[in-house]
């Protein structure tokens with residue numbers, strides 16, 4: 001069993017800068033995720049983020065000057081389009097829940113374009129609309145820096161308590177109107193609570209775990225998990241070692257830690273809040289769940305832990321489909 005809907009990966013950027021803008025991600029053994037392994041793991045849908053890396057990523061890891069925002073967005077979209085055009089019998093783009101369900105019936109894995117970091121919106125609602133027109137159906141409001149939406153997660157309480165900007169509040173309302181899913185992974189606690197107060201439809205934390213089990217500012221407190229569940233939202237289990245086990249210098253990401261997270265999130269927020277958001281190609285370390293082909297191993301581990309088959313289906317895809325039906329147009 002599997003059929004995961006995974007709410008986060010950084011594969012577009014990885015493919016673009018490792019293999020160039022003419023590349024696709026059908027067969028990329030040097031990465032966590034490719035179409036071959038999406039199919040092998042019986043993936044229902046994969047969110048594909050356009051993430052904006054800091055300049056240091058380009059200079060230190062790619063040994064090149066940073067790409068402009070426009071070049072970067074165009075390159076990521078090109079890699080997605082290359083893959084869709086070359087493998088139409090395997091993958092198809094989706095813009096909402098109905099698309100995912102139709103593609104699934106036709107035996108295809110859905111790819112959904114998302115954006116990690118609202119930085120490229122530059123406080124301009126027209127840009128937000130332009131990204132919607134480009135196909136972006138979920139937006140992570142911030143990454144780890146302050147932007148036009150508001151503040152990121154931080155150890156500094158002055159930043160952590162800061163909420164949405166005036167533009168951020170208007171933009172969150174607008175996103176709910178146009179059907180672009182609001183993602184609170186990476187944001188400050190202040191931004192989380194502002195989004196909660198504004199939420200008319202469910203929102204998500206695409207790739208965040210529980211702070212009670214792993215004390216990291218990127219993870220969610222129990223109060224936040226309850227609030228997210230109250231609004232009908234969901235949070236994606238993240239495989240990054242530092243968000244699973246806060247032992248200093250920990251590099252291990254184990255399936256049993258993901259299961260423990262799922263168990264805790266269910267206890268606190270109910271089964272409806274638990275979902276998948278791996279962060280494939282966006283994290284390092286020794287990953288036991290190191291690709292979408294391994295998703296059945298997570299299903300097995302959940303069953304062994306006492307989750308019912310129906311509950312595993314909800315975690316794998318049911319909860320995100322429900323959210324998408326309500327919040328994505």
Ligand SMILES: [Zn+2]
Nearest residue numbers: 116186207282
């Ligand atoms: Zn992230």
